[in-house]
Amino acid sequence: MTAKIDDLFHEECPKVSRVLSRLGDKWSVLIVVLLRDRAYRFNEIKRTVSGISQQMLTRTLRNLERDGLVSRKTYPTSPPQVEYSLTDLGHSLSEPVLALGEWAKTHLGEIDAAQTRFDRRAEK
Amino acid sequence: MTAKIDDLFHEECPKVSRVLSRLGDKWSVLIVVLLRDRAYRFNEIKRTVSGISQQMLTRTLRNLERDGLVSRKTYPTSPPQVEYSLTDLGHSLSEPVLALGEWAKTHLGEIDAAQTRFDRRAEK
C-alpha cells in the first residue's frame, strides 16, 4: 500500500517528471504530433506550427533529436534540404501524447469556465 | 487532408498547448497522479512528494484549483486542516496522464541512452 506510493514517488517520479518536463515546453508536443503523419522539412514545420520562431524550432528539434524521439536527415542538395521524422521511440510516445491532446481539446471549455469562476471569486 | 492539419494547428493547437504547458510544470502531474487514490492534506502531500518546497506546493495547488482539477476543503478544526482531492475533471485528466507516465517509466532508459549517444557525438 504505502510501498506503492513510495515506489512511485521516491524512485519513478523524479525520472518520469524529467520526461514530462521536456514535453511540457511550448512546442515539443505539437511537433511530435505533427510528425506522426510524415517527415517534414525545417521551414515546412515552421510554416505549419504558426507562432514558433526559427530559434525555438531549432532548439526544440535539437532536444527531440537528443532524446531520440526525432531523427534528422540531411540531403546534400542545393539549396540544402533537411528532413525531420519521428523515430520508433517518437512514434510510441505520440500515442499517449495524442490521447492527452484529445483530452485537452475535449475539456478545454471546462477549464476556462473553472478559471473564470475562480478569478471572479478571487477578485472580490 | 490539409484541412485536418489546419484545424489541428491553427485552431486547436494554441489551446491544447496552453493546457499541456500547465501540466508541464515541475509538480502538477505528480500531484494529480498522487490524488487519484484519495484526498490528501497539505503537509501530507509535501511529505510524499519529496523535494517540493512549501511555496511550490501552494502555487501548484492553487493553479490546479483554478483549473478546476483539484478541490480544496477546509475543516475549521484546531489546528486547521485542509484537504485536497481531485474533481471529476481532475480524475478524467489523470487517465491519459497516467498513460503518459507509464510510457515514461517504460522508455526512460532509451531516452537516457539516446542522450548519452548524442552528447558523446557532439563533444568531439
Place this chain on the structure above:
DNA sequence: CGGTATCCATTCTGATACTG
C-alpha cells in the same frame, strides 16, 4: 497546520542579425 510576502538565481522564450 497551512499558508503569504519578499527576494534572487536560473531557465525559457523570442527578436534581430548574420552565415554556409
Place this chain on the structure above:
DNA sequence: CAGTATCAGAATGGATACCG
C-alpha cells in the same frame, strides 16, 4: 534553405522569514 550568435525580457523555481 537551414541554420548559429547574441542579447534582452519574461517566466519559473526555490530559499527564507513571517502570520493567523
